[in-house]
Amino acid sequence: xxxxxxxxxxxxxxxxxxxxxxxxxxxxxxxxxxxxxxxxxxxxxxxxxxxxxxxxxxxxxxxxxxxxxxxxxxxxxxxxxxxxxxxxxxxxxxxxxxxxxxxxxxxxxxxxxxxxxxxxxxxxxxxxxxxxxxxxxxxxxxxxxxxxxxxxxxxxxxxxxxxxxxxxxxxxxxxxxxxxxxxxxxxxxxxxxxxxxxxxxxxxxxxxxxxxxxxxxxxxxxxxxxxxxxxxxxxxxxxxxxxxxxxxxxxxxxxxxxxxxxxxxxxxxxxxxxxxxxxxxxxxxxxxxxxxxxxxxxxxxxxxxxxxxxxxxxxxxxxxxxxxxxxxxxxxxxxx
Numbered sequence: 079x080x081x082x083x084x085x086x087x088x089x090x091x092x093x094x095x096x097x098x099x100x101x102x103x104x105x106x107x108x109x110x111x112x113x114x115x116x117x118x119x120x121x122x123x124x125x126x127x128x129x130x131x132x133x134x135x136x137x138x139x140x141x142x143x144x145x146x147x148x149x150x151x152x153x154x155x156x157x158x159x160x161x162x163x164x165x166x167x168x169x170x171x172x173x174x175x176x177x178x179x180x181x182x183x184x185x186x187x188x189x190x191x192x193x194x195x196x197x198x199x200x201x202x203x204x205x206x207x208x209x210x211x212x213x214x215x216x217x218x219x220x221x222x223x224x225x226x227x228x229x230x231x232x233x234x235x236x237x238x239x240x241x242x243x244x245x246x247x248x249x250x251x252x253x254x255x256x257x258x259x260x261x262x263x264x265x266x267x268x269x270x271x272x273x274x275x276x277x278x279x280x281x282x283x284x285x286x287x288x289x290x291x292x293x294x295x296x297x298x299x300x301x302x303x304x305x306x307x308x309x310x311x312x313x314x315x316x317x318x319x320x321x322x323x324x325x326x327x328x329x330x331x332x333x334x335x336x337x338x339x340x341x342x343x344x345x346x347x348x349x350x351x352x353x354x355x356x357x358x359x360x361x362x363x364x365x366x367x368x369x370x371x372x373x374x375x376x377x378x379x380x381x382x383x384x385x386x387x388x389x390x391x392x393x394x395x396x397x398x399x400x401x402x403x404x405x406x407x408x409x410x411x412x413x414x
Contacts, residue, residue, distance in 0.1 A: 085344065085400055090372045090392050092382050099350035100274070102376025109381070109388040110165035111172050116183075120192065124210035127196030128187045132211075133162035135171045135181040141218070150401070151180040151219040153247065155208065157228025157254075157378065159282050161190045166227055166253075166378050166393070173394030180219065184211045186230070188286050199287070201318045202229045202259060203330025205237040212246035222247045223401045227378050228353065231255025232332045238343050239335035249342040249404035251397040254351055254378045257336070259327035261355020263307045268352075275352065280306055287313050336363040342404035343367045346396065348375030370396070 096102065116133035123130050139149045152174045156164055162171070162183035174181040185192065186200035186207070200207070215222060224247040226234025231252040238250050256262030266276060280303070287309075288297045296312070303309045311323035320326035336345075336358055347357045349371055358369060372380070382389040 085342075085368045085403055087368075087370050087396055088392070090375060090380055090382070092374055096381060096383055097374045099348070099352050099374070099376040099379075102348070102350070102374060102379030102381050103275075103352060104376075105388070106169075106379050106381050106390055107165040110168045110390055113163050113168045114171050114175065116162055116171075121214065123187055123196070124207050125196055125198070127198075128194045129192050130187065130211070131162075131183075131185040131190035131192045133183045133185070133190065135175050137175060137178050137180050139180070146218055146220040147180060148220050149179055150221040150223060150405075151182060151215060152397075152401070153212065153215060153222060153224045154181070154183045155224065155226040155230030155234050156183060156185065156189070157230055158279050159189065160228070160230070161185060165390070169390045170225060170394050170397070173391065173398060177398055182215065184208075184215075188283075194286070194290065197290070198317055199283075199290075199314070200229075201314055201326065201330060202232045202256070203236050203326075203332070204233060204318075205240050208233055208237045209241065209246070216246045221405070223249050223251075223404075225251045225253065225397055226255065227253045228255060232257050232259070232330070235332035235339075235343070235345065236330070236335055238341060239332060239338045242338060242340045245341050247341070249401050250344070251400055252343065252345045253393060253397075254347065254353065254375075255332070255345070256354055257331060257333040257345075257358055258356040259331045260324065262353060263310070263323070263327060263355075265355045266306055266353060276304070276306055280304070280309060284309065333358060333362060336367060339364045339366050341366060342400070344370065344396070344400045346370045346372070346375075346393070348372045348377070348379070350374055351377045353377040368400070 114135045119132040120129045167183050171181050188194040188199050232255045235252045238245050299312050307323055315323050315326040380393045
């Protein structure tokens with residue numbers, strides 16, 4: 079398959095009054111379109127313990143018997159404590175559907191309103207869980223593309239790296255992903271991150287964690303946390319087989335593995351993203367990876383203002399263009 083370096087992105091240039099990382103990060107949740115009427119399937123996770131919510135937004139294609147759907151499916155892996163109702167999921171769902179393609183949000187364990195039943199929750203490097211989901215979807219859909227945002231973006235980038243030519247998606251788009259988890263955790267501990275974003279992300283997962291058959295000492299320790307790194311040290315790392323938060327961050331980070339990607343992959347990061355630390359550079363990735371580093375965009379924002387309306391179309395437009403061009407490149411190579 080040809081490499082992805084020929085992809086030329088459209089510039090992202092918001093008006094000066096929107097060129098603020100916190101407006102870019104916070105405002106989209108209030109202006110994004112409403113969620114479509116998803117079709118939900120509940121399926122067992124890779125451990126056969128917890129149920130996982132798959133929220134589909136189908137296009138008008140009938141499946142003939144056991145034949146696979148011929149129109150492409152775009153799979154979204156959401157961010158920390160995200161769901162199919164997250165602003166980026168809603169925006170992407172409508173964009174994919176308007177293109178005549180299928181769309182699905184694959185939730186991580188405990189997300190999407192489905193309680194976890196096993197001991198483990200989710201972590202940023204669980205590529206086995208992604209392979210499990212994509213294998214199921216590949217049984218029904220001929221062509222699969224994937225989008226991963228934030229924590230889900232790191233997981234998808236690591237999946238593309240580890241599985242190489244065996245990855246079940248033809249191409250991938252990674253947006254606002256903390257591919258270096260150690261420096262990302264430090265970024266989140268800066269003043270605004272700790273005061274504004276950490277409670278929003280941490281409180282719901284703490285609430286879920288304390289309902290998961292913990293000892294009184296564990297509950298007390300988790301309730302006392304006020305930083306994501308503390309929670310990861312007390313809960314995420316030991317629950318998922320890591321020695322410590324640092325061991326978890328080191329093993330789960332996608333950055334050291336991006337050089338092994340063999341399918342077209344687009345990685346989009348905003349330089350003003352308050353959630354990110356170190357991001358990938360050209361020397362960190364393979365020839366099949368395209369990097370877009372925008373000056374503005376915040377964390378999964380990329381919010382513009384056109385014709386007196388807020389506009390979140392830049393990210394889905396880039397993703398859809400990339401998928402179409404990746405398909406065209408693959409067909410050219412196959413016919414050559």
